Amino acid sequence: MTSSLHTGSVLRRPFLDALLAALTQRLGTRVTTAQAVRDHHGRDESSYDPQAPDAVVFARSTEEVAFIAALCAQHGVPLIPYGSGSSLEGHLLAVHGGLCVDLSEMNQIVAIHPEDLTATVQAGVTRKALNEHLRDTGLFFPIDPGADASLGGMAATRASGTNAVRYGAMRENVLALTVVLADGRTIKTGTRARKSSAGYDLTRLFVGSEGTLGLITEVTVRLYPQPENLSVATCTFPTMTAAVQTVIETIQMGVPLSRIEFVDALAIRGLNAHAKLSMAEAPTLFFEFQGSPSAIEEQIAVVRELADGHGASGFEWANRPEDRNRLWAARHDALYALLQLRPGAKAITTDVCVPISQLAACVTETGADIAASGLMCPIVGHVGDGNFHVLMLIDPDSEEERERAEALNHRIVRRALAMDGTCTGEHGIGLHKMGFLIEEHGDAAIDVMRSIKHALDPGNLMNPGKIFSFTA
Amino acid sequence: MTSSLHTGSVLRRPFLDALLAALTQRLGTRVTTAQAVRDHHGRDESSYDPQAPDAVVFARSTEEVAFIAALCAQHGVPLIPYGSGSSLEGHLLAVHGGLCVDLSEMNQIVAIHPEDLTATVQAGVTRKALNEHLRDTGLFFPIDPGADASLGGMAATRASGTNAVRYGAMRENVLALTVVLADGRTIKTGTRARKSSAGYDLTRLFVGSEGTLGLITEVTVRLYPQPENLSVATCTFPTMTAAVQTVIETIQMGVPLSRIEFVDALAIRGLNAHAKLSMAEAPTLFFEFQGSPSAIEEQIAVVRELADGHGASGFEWANRPEDRNRLWAARHDALYALLQLRPGAKAITTDVCVPISQLAACVTETGADIAASGLMCPIVGHVGDGNFHVLMLIDPDSEEERERAEALNHRIVRRALAMDGTCTGEHGIGLHKMGFLIEEHGDAAIDVMRSIKHALDPGNLMNPGKIFSFTA
Incomplete structure (x- = not known):
């Protein structure tokens, strides 16, 4: 789609080669530039054409990620974290090239504290793997986006799902994170205490930061008793x-x-x-x-x-x-089911969330808008939160359909914003909603976000080009 | 107490005089340097000796606060927000002098949306005033620190209270804030949607920032149906x-x-x-x-x-x-009740929070520690959260008792930290827990906080000297 997003790798080759040599020395075959692996890591569940990173590394520990980040900082190479590849808004595309850090092998359950209703896991553990591990404890982890996403990715996009109406979203359920910073240092953002007033809420700063401020390597979450009935x-x-x-x-x-x-x-x-x-x-x-x-x-x-x-x-x-x-x-x-309503189609999803009093008007007007658009667009929603999704099923080869769908998406988002809602309830900004983010928050608030980005990642190496445009 | 905290006003007089002249031109008698008013605004409910600001201004709107902040930025004068004066850790003391911005006249209910279970209020509205206003709606706002604190102050300190075990703390219940930045610009940090993945979580960055990143002027919170039984x-x-x-x-x-x-x-x-x-x-x-x-x-x-x-x-x-x-x-x-156990005493409070499995050990060991200390120290706690308070009742004229109490406080906090707890569950850092904040988070995380502070308040004018030391 829009080619301006596809700036391609801006890396100067010697920097990348030096980085890869240093990485390979420690990580061996877990560093690769094989085309198939790169292609696999340059896509997500969005409708964007893939954009492959220059290389992929499979990390197994926070220490390895810290080593990788320090080397990337030294060589000026971007890093893109990769969990299960289920992002919906283009988060994983290597729009500035760089190194994809695949965390799926960071799949260890670090600690379950059943008596405290907490679990600490490596970032690559998926929600289903965690619940499988918990099955005999009488506890469960409720946050359930559609995909079997990794907990690191769910934290990074501030995900939620069908259970949020009762249990809240990742925002409410992450107690602490281990994060590798752009300079390779590692921090813990919190403790296992259920509440704290100790300084800035770094946990919630990194939850939803989409990999742009640091790389989440461990997640401590709240658990709940499995409902008896x-x-x-x-x-x-x-x-x-x-x-x-x-x-x-x-x-x-x-x-x-x-x-x-x-x-x-x-x-x-x-x-x-x-x-x-x-x-x-x-x-x-x-x-x-x-x-x-x-x-x-x-x-x-x-x-x-x-x-x-x-x-x-x-x-x-x-x-x-x-x-x-x-x-x-x-x-x-x-x-996946709805994609089959139109075989061969791609889905452009949208994901607005409005105050509950506005939900009927928002959904009803959107239904009329869809009908007028002539597009095939099923609606599903976590409506207890005021959150609903429209899947716009388009012919991937038709630029006209894509434009019609994006125009519909614009109207849906603007309708939600006018109702004091948000442009994304749970999918995140990625590439797709950068313009809407500015409409929602206004220039001064975006400046605050940019200044935080600059403070934590002055070289713009952490998943660059996502959430908002930013020049190092 | 520790005199090093009391650096006194470091303002150069001409800057202050120019500021006051400009303020008075617009705000008239709501700007004052009267000693009694200054003294009243230089204290809180902590055991610190008061430290008065150079002047006090009573603001009535976000626009006025923005005007004040822009002038303070221009003249290099610190700002200290003041709600109801009920902070417990020295948040309100003017350790670098400056202007206290009293928000108690910002006491308007901006909007109640009963159908959405949300309320938007000016920062000076207290929790009791909000609930009084809500009485006939069937709704209520549950967060209840001991004092009748202002909602702006409660947001700034990430307060909670007895209802947090069911309803969460301010962290979970603030949907959006209006914040005046250090340069006088105003932002809204969120919408009234119940959840959002739109960019960095500025709401939760300002919740708990204790006035050091910006000045909260309006708060949108969640409401709940009054329980029938x-x-x-x-x-x-x-x-x-x-x-x-x-x-x-x-x-x-x-x-x-x-x-x-x-x-x-x-x-x-x-x-x-x-x-x-x-x-x-x-x-x-x-x-x-x-x-x-x-x-x-x-x-x-x-x-x-x-x-x-x-x-x-x-x-x-x-x-x-x-x-x-x-x-x-x-x-x-x-x-107030416990202060009367020892007439004339001052209370040094502490406020740790630990994972629930550690609570019995933490409280029991603390009880033995108190007995050994010879001090009179009642314990009360929001124990469903793992949070408890020790009130150390000391003779305000006895430096020896103060030192004994602070030593006890150190042991209590270190015990909680060793149990993967936090140095403050709900009171905040203020002046009193700056050292513990570093012990809890580590140098790298404190560096992240400092870099955010520098990004948003490069002149160190927003409640300077609180949470951590910082040099502009």
């Missing part, structure tokens, strides 16, 4: 507005749901095909209730009354674990 | 260890209490005297349960069983609102 329900509504209005009222009543997800009729068709389900193709809510059996009954009674008031029908219950899991797996695979 | 209980334990062990097990079981507070036997004596209560003088837990009647019954059953297992006795219930309020008022007034 869960009950999942779906129901359909005559209109998107009716479904979203039900969500708004449920949240305003303070019903402590663990999940409340919206899936539009088109997206249901995609999920049905992908997961061999047979849900009615209508605007649908997925609810998950938890608590004691009596508490769940009380919650269900409230939600049913609200839903009935908006013409809900076809309540279906999935109480057996295997049925619940099948439903949530379908929801988590939405990106 | 509340039940408060107290019970006593044979030992501190038994009480704290009960807390640990309650938290580990995931019981969704709204409050769980520890008060030691000495502190109970103080509360009894202050609030005309007649509680047994023994280690005591205060519990608050909320939810539906059946959910509360379930919670109570679990907690009673755990407490009984640790020898609890004397369960007393306060179900009438007036009885509940009397109990919580007593707990909130603890600082």
